[in-house]
């Protein structure tokens with residue numbers, strides 16, 4: 218089949234006007250201050266904390282080093298309960314700290330770590346819980362906090378998919394002992410590569426800042442075997458500029474998500490996530506679940522079909538982290554132990570979503586999917602006055 222001219226990828230970074238960034242570059246060139254707590258780093262850290270509504274934030278060169286450092290910050294050891302349904306870096310960060318990951322199943326409604334599965338996974342060696350706000354949808358933060366408090370466990374959220382997400386106006390980053398962010402090029406908010414740790418007191422921020430800078434607490438004082446995970450001036454300058462455009466970018470993502478939902482509503486065998494009441498979402502991904510019996514095609518067949526038309530969805534998160542060679546020998550990783558995660562990993566496909574994605578491209582993706590299944594869905598016009606029908610929604 219003939220390919221469409223321009224590939225449509227699952228995401229595309231949202232970038233500010235180049236001339237504006239060139240102004241910042243000129244400043245960096247003139248100052249010759251490229252990294253190590255420069256002017257842009259300081260300004261961005263302050264502006265970012267303000268935008269996100271958090272008290273303390275430390276910038277990092279990427280999200281992976283930020284998770285590794287977050288675990289070091291709280292001296293987490295032994296076993297940590299986490300989700301298999303995430304990007305590999307979540308579990309790799311445990312491995313790099315010599316911590317044993319213990320996987321627990323996810324909720325069928327949000328695909329986040331299921332609080333009811335956490336308790337059963339706790340052992341005398343458990344020291345912390347590392348959940349992920351998958352696709353930017355908040356975990357059941359109240360219930361998870363309750364469990365962490367009851368068992369005296371630390372709570373570190375992988376918040377790499379969230380940006381500006383709030384629950385009843387409270388930033389999701391304010392839950393847990395620490396939250397870790399990523400500003401990778403594929404994320405809603407990007408600084409090329411980048412990341413951050415959010416914490417809730419000055420002493421912890423100080424420790425994080427020592428750890429990300431080799432453990433230096435002064436010119437000749439090293440208080441810990443820290444790492445080099447500092448954000449540089451180029452990243453920070455882009456971050457500062459990005460903040461001016463982020464609300465607009467999230468709004469455009471919201472419209473694209475609404476368009477997908479409207480167009481894919483009532484397609485037999487297809488499901489998607491709905492917005493959660495009271496939550497301000499960031500629409501970082503648009504995952505759909507494909508039930509092969511009802512839809513008539515498997516997820517992989519749909520994935521390949523789109524690819525033949527130059528549309529590159531991604532099977533986030535397949536395979537499950539627990540199925541990779543480094544982890545599949547773990548007791549908690551054995552097949553049949555996490556039935557929800559196993560099913561979702563087989564059925565999920567993330568469709569393209571980014572602020573500059575055109576309406577006609579959304580239409581194209583949807584029509585290719587709908588015409589491929591054995592039952593076509595209804596057109597936009599047909600469903601326009603049936604918006605409240607929830608039969609395709611999850612939970």
Ligand SMILES: Cc1ncc(COP(=O)(O)O)c(C=O)c1O
Pocket residue numbers: 279280281282303304306307349375377378398399400401410411412
């Ligand atoms: C859930 C999750 N955790 C961690 C990471 C790692 O972040 P980074 O790529 O900035 O190292 C990513 C993304 O890349 C992610 O999606």
